[in-house]
Amino acid sequence: MHDPRCALAAETIHVWRGERHVLRGVSFAVEPGQLLHVFGPNGAGKTTLLRVVCGLLRPEQGRILWAARPIQTVQAEYQAAMAYASHEAALKADLTALENLRYAVGLKRRVQDGELRTALERTGVGACADLPARVLSAGQRRRVALARVLAVRARLWLLDEPFANLDTKGTELMGGLLEQHIAAGGSALVVAHHALQLGCAIGRLGLSS
Amino acid sequence: MTEGGSRINMWTWFYKLASPPYAYRTAEALMPWFFAVAAGMIGYGLIDGLVFAPPDYQQGDAFRIIYVHAPSAWLSLFAYSTMAIAGAIALIWRIKVGHAVAAAAAPIGASFTLAALVTGSLWGRPMWGTYWVWDPRLTSELILLFLYFGVISLRQAFEDPVRGDRAAALLGIVGFVNVPIVHFSVYWWNSLHQGGTVMRLGKPEMPGSMLWPLLAMLCGFMCFFGAVLCMRLRGEILGRERQSAWVREAVKA
């Protein structure tokens, strides 16, 4: 059931930001069907860790493994299999929600507009599909970013504060989508400073500043 | 057996240099030697060149400024190469000491460039009656000065010193690739617009009595560069590694 090709692992990650030793020997493993909740106070390095896992930041020591191989050697494969949502919903203000998805998802897999509209509807912003991202509220932008993660069909979700700016219904929706993703054999690494109430197996990684 | 042994020794020495404390101690040890050789060579070169070498039949005594101008120009290029290569090594193999060497070399190279420009300008005065002409060598030195300025400013502009080092190293490499292109294009441009007078700081004919002091000055300037580089490198390494234990020990002593 679990695909051994989709396991994420980190081995003793050390990162310095200027003079601060931000990440000190962080190690973890996330198997398919697991969710890892990364928590800690502000400045503890949660976002830094997420960026290291994405491959944007190379650690001074340690490495990230995807299917037991370093992500540098399987970069194209890894990037195709993962979706990263930072705490800014990365949308172009002058493009509509649909156009944003078209250009973002279109680089990873061939999609029709219909599929993108469905994804927007699943996250509750179907009506905003043809509105420029400039006029959307923060919560709506977060939902569009989530629709992008859904539409890409990634096996690994890397989410930085996904519940920020969402109302109660939005939080429930986000939680539901995460549970579905995990139940279907996907994995996720979620940075959130509050406790997660989800109906799936949650691993916890605490970082201190 | 000895062949293989000596080859291994050279590489291990290189790898050891990548460690900041070892590089620091090596710089500290080499510095006085560089200063001594520099003093000797420059002393001989200046005395022989300024006093003993015969005046040029065309330019009189004015040509003597070549003893400072030519080595300065040569060093400005040599320093840029050092900076670019050290930066490239640091960028490709992630050796932090390389960034320290590049950061140390940049202002020294810029100073040599400035010296070349000033001495070139002073040389031009008796030749053409004006302090500046768009002589190809002076023009390409000027462009080199702009390239230096770009690298130094870029490094300083970053709040995160690690990113600043890497960006400056990349710009150094890009500039390094461009230096031959700039030289070629400037000389080509100058040859198009020759006009009547030959607007060049031409080297006079070089008999041995003129050449030896020049070579001595060149060697002396190289050693001077080495000495000042060691001096600045020590400062750079201390600054970069100030959190580590060995620095606290070294500073206490």
Added chain:
Amino acid sequence: MSVGVFRAMALILRRELRLSFRRPDQLLQPLVFFLIVTTLFPLALSPLLSLLRDMAPGVLWVAALLSSLLSIESLFKADADDGTLEQLALSGQPLEAIVIAKTLAHWLLSGAALVAISPLVATALAIPAAAFGTMLASLALGTLTLSWLGAIGAGLTVGLRRGSVLLSLIVLPLAMPLLIFGASATDRAIGGENPAGAMLFLAALCLFTCSLAPLAASAALRITLE
């Protein structure tokens, strides 16, 4: 089904063009700047056509250089500011391909546009129509090379406060060779001589830059994204 590199590049090109056409005023600004700078020289020096013709290649090229520099900062800045640059870097496509697509789009919108209105400016500077062919060809190659040099500079300075001044300081010395060759080619064409020598050097420089600059610009972006 994964997306091939050329398809991805075409997608990014379309994205860039669509974004630019949603802000038409920003498209026109560098072109108007080009016209304004060109106007400064006759005002400052002399409206005499014979004199203008002599300084025309220089004026044209310096104005083209400066107005291209104006728009180059926006190459990566907007994407860096709203977080989409990271997404592009994580899209599974090679960063070099992304950079090529973006720079090409930028050149089409600024450099090529400049080349298109250059006959207008050339007439105002008394450049004879016989020299237009060389002028257009040299400007096309020159602005393309400049877009690439600017891409390297933009990649290095994106995210810096007051990065635009530093960008100009970095790019302009690197652009001096192409200024020499391009202005010389135009000058020779105006004088009725054969510009082939300068044009060949310009073409070689353009080719050289186009092959190495994508690597340098991508490396610069990776440093910035860390």
